[in-house]
Amino acid sequence: MTGEDTIAPVAEQVVLPAVELSEAEQQCFARYFAPVFKDVVYWINPIYGAVESERIAQQLAIGGGRPATIRRHGRSVERDGTEVQRLNGVLVRALPQMASHLARFYLASSGSASGEDGVQRVTHVISPDTHFGEYQTCARAGVCVVTSLWVDRSLQSGWRYVERFFSAKARDIFSGMVVTATHMPVADKETLLASVMALGGQWREKMRADVTHLILMKDVGPKYEFAQRHSELGIRPILPHWFKETLNLLHCVSQEPYLFPNPPMLDGKISREAARPEDIPPLAVPSADTHTGSAYELPKPSEAFMRGYVVAIDTQLRDALTEGAVARLSQRLEEAGAVVAEPLAAATRTGSSSKGELVESRIADWDSVDILVCQYRIGYDYSKASRLGKMVGTLVWLYRAFITQRLTAPTQRLLDYPMPLHPVAGMTDMVITVSHYTGASREYLRRLITAMGAQYTAKMTKRNTHLITASQEGRKYAAAISWNVDVVNHLWVEQCYQRWKVLTVSHPNFTHFPDLPMLNSMVGSTEINVGKLKAWVDVPQGESLAEWSDMDVLSDGELDETPAPAIAAAIAGNGAGEEKGEAMAADLTEDEDDNDESGQDVKSIGDSADEQGDVGMREGDEMAALSLGQRRHTSRAAAMAASKSLSVIMQAVNSFEADMRKEQLHKYRRNLVGRRSMGAGGDEETGRDNGVAGRGKRGEELGSGAGEGEVASSKRRRTMVDDHGRQRPAVRILFTVLRPTEEQYGQIAEMGGAVVQEVRDATHLVCEKVRRTEKFLLALPTRHIWIVGCAWLNLSLAQRRWVEMDPAKRDPDAAKCQLVDRDAERTWRFRLEEAIQRARARRLLEGVTVFITPTTKPGLRTLKPLIEMNGGSAVEHLEEGRLKALIDASLKVVSNKSIAKDRIPPLLVLSCMEDSHMWKGFETPAGYMIPIYPSEVMLTGLLRQQILRDEDILNVKSNGH
Incomplete structure (x- = not known):
């Protein structure tokens, strides 16, 4: 053995080749070791149906989620060999203990999903909406209520998305959307970003696999090419016009007309069905009146879609229907598989009927009842069912259920839920007609109008106060503009009904008319405001109640007229607090327009040829981050303020829209001029029917004092040319708290003037006295508007010349036309002349x-x-x-x-x-x-x-x- 150390041979190392895993395999690997839905205990709303609920449950199980323990009230019914949970109604005015007792699942407590007793407590509710009885309890307990998109997207991506971006709330109209943009100005992108994120969506600066919508104007660029190459991702290239229309209406409109390639919207030829929003099914409204049941008949069901449900008929509705109608209704319910609750033999009264005491319920076993068929928000049965979380629906709701063979939440549509008994305050004086809404949509609006106490007319006359239209064209629209009739879309009717009060007609949501025929398809999309139902449940006698609304902006008369000391004392809470509060309430009254009630018989205007036949923002919310938790954004209020400027700053986007509107305006004015020419031929009725005052007999009366040439000359002198080369009246009159008569309308038109509705268009504001209306306060600092009294209009019309108010003109009649109201000046301690001088100086x-x-x-x-x-x-x-x-x-x-x-x-x-x-x-x-x-x-x-x-x-x- 030598002195040298010996080294043992080392075994040869084996180098394994690297394994390349696909993205799907990597996600599968990640899910195996870190499940996406770990610690998620879910409950699926049975409104999805058996098949879809089973699919969602399988997806959650793959990601490690666990189903919640079902309580007694979540008992199932057997249908087609499978067990399906029953639907329930919303809980109104239920005590917290009652809400927990009636819940179909256990809520998570102290942040733990599993209690010591082994009960699986819910952390997530999967639901397409918030119309289920446990929603308020979930909201208070911090339980996440998300749509099924949250499940699908989270499992697909391999990480759990932030729940708030998949909210089931109806006001989060961009829920589930992930948006990016290309080839857009920075200001436009910031506006869209704020709007999308404030209304429930997410924003990406760069293209990623989880993007759902790409905003662009032309089908070019790397992002668009990526979306085309990876069609399996389902990225939808879409015009920004879709976002603009959605924000203007605060409702999701159909995306199909705005999608690339070749967006049909650019051609302007879209059918009503193509413009229908995807999540709004067609309406089903019976043509006969269903309040009495005399002409009411449910269709025969083809399947037992109501099997397992116990249905009770409201005591007052049962008394209102004939025995034959009750028998036919019960038969149809039994054919659909439901059990009709047998009523008690007779109703008893708690006291003398002369005192108007409530009739006691004929329903014996409330615990077994699932559905109450009820027409009005009055009575013991309605109040009891609402507090117990029963489904409370009308005969219209029942009719739609039999048509679709499917039960839905009655609170999802206005007519499906019982209506208040008393009319809306101020609505009984209104006469309303409808244009460009056809079929079931028109019938739906007619029912809303009559339910609120207004008068519905199929044709339009000068008696009409409102026109509900889906388009700014047609004979009715032309007449409404000429007759100074309020013109709004159907959202005004639905919002008035939802809040049970008259809302202002000037709100931008009510005066927006898209270029595409989409409004007709959106009728019925407004839901019942569940949070406001407690007022009717608390007052079962059916007193007339009005709901406060953040959309109810103050109209022209709602800033009138309480002295400052009264307000200050009311706010300070001094001795006369209640009286001062009443004074302050008087300060917020509506304008009392001087309506013409002459009752003269005028020829009516029917529908256009194309319509014959059946015709809540959260203030100050700060969302924390994107789905990956990095970027903050503005509040909802800031987003909505930004969205209002979208049509202004997106000039490149809307340039061709302006051209289309200009062309439509030229077409409308040409048609109007043609109708006026027909009216000038001596046919007095034709001229009046087309809204052209001052022709026929009125023209002869004016001619007695001045020849036709003089009148025409006066008209030419009193017009000017606007920026587009069109003639514009030099005298444009705005009225506040009063309305001119038809005769005055005709004389104003003959003298070349016009009646306008906006302050920015006016040259003169006519008022009877000093009022703190919106129009008055806006006109006061506007230097080109003369604030005059009624004497100015009367004197101008009598002399057939406009009295000049400009001191430089030195008109001798100007002093007679000044607005003088010493009482108001004493009340508010000022001089109107001095206020006007100060406003014109600075x-x-x-x-x-x-x-x-x-x-x-x-x-x-x-x-x-x-x-x-x-x-x-x-x-x-x-x-x-x-x-x-x-x-x-x-x-x-x-x-x-x-x-x-x-x-x-x-x-x-x-x-x-x-x-x-x-x-x-x-x-x-x-x-x-x-x-x-x-x-x-x-x-x-x-x-x-x-x-x-x-x-x-x-x-x-x-x-x-």
Whole structure:
């Protein structure tokens, strides 16, 4: 053996080849070791149906999810050899203990899905909507309510998406969408980003595999090519016009006309069916009136789709129907597999019927009842069923169920749920007609109109107050414009019905008319506001109730007229608080238009040839991040404000739309001129029917004092040419709190003037007295509008010339036409002449930021246009640095004794006592605070065109220094 060390041979190492795993295999591997739905305990809403529910359950099981333990109230019914859970109704005014008792599953407690007893408690509810009885309990307990898309997308991608982007709430109209854009300006992209994310969707800057929609104007670019190459991903290239229409209507419209390649929208030839939203099935409304049952007949069912359900007929409905109608209804229900609850032999009364006591229920066993058929939101049965979470539906809902052979939640459509018994306040004086809505859509709207107490007319006359139309064309539309009839789309009717009150007709959602024929297909998409039903359940006698609405913006008369001291005292809560509160409520009344009720018989206008035959935003919410949890975005309110400017900033996108609208406008005006020419031939009725005043007999009367040549010359003198080369009347009259008569309409038209509805179009505002209406306050700082009294109109029409109000013209009659209202001037302590002079000299709020706290009434939505018209800016949020700078600058103005009291500081704060917890944010570290005012100070200041710093201050530390 040598001295050298020996080294043992080393075994040769074997190098294994690298294994390339596909993306699908990698996701499968990841799911195996880290299941996507780990710790998810789910309950699937049976509204999906047996087949779809089974598919969703399999997907959840693959990802490691576990089904929740079903409680007694979630007992199943056997159908087609399978067990299906029963549907239930929404819970209204149920105690928390009752809500938990009636739930069909156990809720997760203390963040744990599994209790010590082995019960699987729900962490996620899979549902297409929120119309199930346990929703409010889930919301309070923090249980996630998501659609089935959340399951599919999470399992497909291999990671669990953030639940809020797959919300089942109807207001999250972009729920489940992941959007990116290409070849769009930065400003447009930011607007779309804010809108999409604020309404439930997600945004991606780069193209990724989870993108669902690509926004683009032309089918070019790398992102579009990626979407075409990977068609298996289902990415939908779509025009931005779809987002614009969806935001304008706050309803998802059909995507098909806007999809590439070759979007049909660009051709403008879309059928009504192609424009129907995917998630809104066709309406099914019986043609006969179903309130009495005399002409009501359910179709014979082909299957027992109601097997396992116990149906009760409301006591009052049973008394209203004939015995034969009740027998036929019961027979059809039994043929559908339902069990009809037998009523008690006779109803008893709790007291004397002369006192109007409630009739006791004839339903003996409420625990076994699943469905109550009821027509009105009154009575013991309705109130009891609502508190127990039973399905409460009308005969219309039952009819639709028999047509579709499927049960749905009655609260998903307005007519499917019982209606209030008393008419809507203010609706009984309205006469409404419908145009461009056909078939079941027209019948649906007719029922809503009559249910609210308004009069529905098939044809249009001068008695009509409203036209509900889906298109800005046709004979009815032309007549409505000429007769000054309010023109809105069907959303106004549905929203009025939902809130059971008259809403303003000027809201942009109600006055938007898309170019495509999509409105007719959207009828019936408005749901019952479940959160407001408690008012009717609490008042089972059926008293007339109106619901507050964030959409109910103040109209022309709702800023009228309470003295400032009354408001200040009411807010401060002094001795006469209730009386002051009533005074403040009087300040928010509607305009009382001077309607023409002459009752003269005029020829009516029927439908156009194409329509013959059957014809809630959350304020201040801050969503945390994208699905991967990185990027923050603006609040819902900011997004909606941004979306309103979408049609303005997307000039490249909408250029061809402007051309189409221009062409339609030319076509409409040519047709209107043709009809006016026909009316000028001496046929008095024809001229009147087409809305052309001043022809025929009226033309002869005018001719007695002036020849036709003189009238025509006067008309030429009083018109001018607009930016598009079209003739525009030089005198455009706006009315507030009154309406001209038909004779005055005709005389105004003969003299070359026009009656307009918007302040921006007017040259003269005619009012009977000083009123703090929206039109008055907007017109006051507008330098090109003359505010005149009724004497101006009467004198101008009598002399057949427009009285010149410009002092430079030196018209001797101008002084007689000034608006004079000394009572109003004493009430608000100002002079109208001085206010007008101040408004014409300078803009009252130039350079002033007005901060409005959330609960202030009227709030930001109402005050913003008034403030901006006076040169200021209205906000509800400010960055900390800017807020501090404005506070410091304002304190210098407030504390400086030498500065006049009418000098407005850079920051004005409008608030109310409910928001007093926010006032500390306007205080400096030294303890000084700027003045905080009620909104009444702003309203009165806009009227006076002068805001005094020392009046009606809310906060105690207002004077600071």
